[in-house]
Amino acid sequence: MGEDRFAGRRQRIIEKIREQNLDAAWITGLCNVRYLTGFTGSYGQLLLSRDEQIFVTDGRYREQSSLEVQGCQIHILQNTSFPLLLSEFICEKGWKQIGYEANHLTCESLDKQAALNDTTSWEPLAGWVENLRRVKDETEIRLLEDSSKIIDQVYPKLLEEIREGVTERQILQRLMCLLWDCGAKGPSFDPIILFGARTSLPHGQPSDCPLQKNSWVLIDFGADYCGYCSDCTRTFFLRGAGGAREREASSGHARLPGSPEPGSRRSRVRQSRCSGA
Known part of the structure; x- marks a missing residue:
C-alpha cells in the first residue's frame, strides 16, 4: 500500500483535530496505529497535531519502523518512557488540549500522563479512526x-x-x-x-x-x-447415515420455507432468512 494512502488517512484525523479545536490526538490502539502508518510491530504510538506527525516506538523496531513508517517523525525510546517523552512534547509545543483513544488507553496510563501535565485538558476521541476504517478503499x-x-x-x-x-x-x-x-x-x-x-x-x-x-x-x-x-x-x-435426529438436522436447511436461490439479491436473502427463522 502506497504511503499516500496512509498520509491521506492521517490528514483526515488532522482535519478532525482542527474541527474539534484540539492541539493533538494521541493514537494508542495498535490496529489504528497500523491503519494510519503501516507499522506492523507490536509496540507503537502515534501523535498527530495540526502541523506535526510523530511516531514513537522502542529500540526493537528501529530498523522496521524506518522501513514501514513514512511521512512521520520517528522517535525511538531510549533511557526514557513514553509518558516522559509525551510530557516533554506537551511542554515544548504548548499543547493544551489533547484527544486520546478512550477505548484503547487504560485509566492508569491516562492518570499517569495527566499527573505529569496537570494543566493539559484530555478529551476522549469518539471512535475517530474506527469510523474511517469502516469504509474500505x-x-x-x-x-x-x-x-x-x-x-x-x-x-x-x-x-x-x-x-x-x-x-x-x-x-x-x-x-x-x-x-x-x-x-x-x-x-x-x-x-x-x-x-x-x-x-x-x-x-x-x-x-x-x-x-x-x-x-x-x-x-x-x-x-x-x-x-x-x-x-x-x-x-x-x-x-x-447417523440417527434420526442427525438426519433431520443436517437436512433442515433445505426445508426452510422461502430458501433463497443462488444469485439472489441481498434483500431477498434477508427476507427469506427472516421468514424461514
Whole structure:
C-alpha cells in the first residue's frame, strides 16, 4: 500500500483535530496505529497535531519502523518512557488540549500522563479512526478478497484430512500449516475444531478427542492476510447415515420455507432468512 494512502488517512484525523479545536490526538490502539502508518510491530504510538506527525516506538523496531513508517517523525525510546517523552512534547509545543483513544488507553496510563501535565485538558476521541476504517478503499477490498481466497484454498485440502480416528488437535495442526503454506500470516482468531458432542461448545478448544463415524464435525477458522481477516464456519456429518435426529438436522436447511436461490439479491436473502427463522 502506497504511503499516500496512509498520509491521506492521517490528514483526515488532522482535519478532525482542527474541527474539534484540539492541539493533538494521541493514537494508542495498535490496529489504528497500523491503519494510519503501516507499522506492523507490536509496540507503537502515534501523535498527530495540526502541523506535526510523530511516531514513537522502542529500540526493537528501529530498523522496521524506518522501513514501514513514512511521512512521520520517528522517535525511538531510549533511557526514557513514553509518558516522559509525551510530557516533554506537551511542554515544548504548548499543547493544551489533547484527544486520546478512550477505548484503547487504560485509566492508569491516562492518570499517569495527566499527573505529569496537570494543566493539559484530555478529551476522549469518539471512535475517530474506527469510523474511517469502516469504509474500505479498493486496496482493502482486494486484501479482504485475498484473505477469503486463502480460505478457499485451505478448506478443500483440510477436508482430505478428515477421517475416522484423527484428533481435533491433529486437524488444528494441519490447518495451521495450510494457512501458512497458502500465504496467510496465521489464523484471524483461535481456530475451533470440534467433533461429536463437543460441537455444541460455542468456542470450544481442540482436544485429543478422536473422530468417530456418524459424528458431527465443526470447523471454524479464518485467515489473517496483511492485517485483513476472513472467517469460515462449516458443520457437517462424517459419512454414515447417523440417527434420526442427525438426519433431520443436517437436512433442515433445505426445508426452510422461502430458501433463497443462488444469485439472489441481498434483500431477498434477508427476507427469506427472516421468514424461514
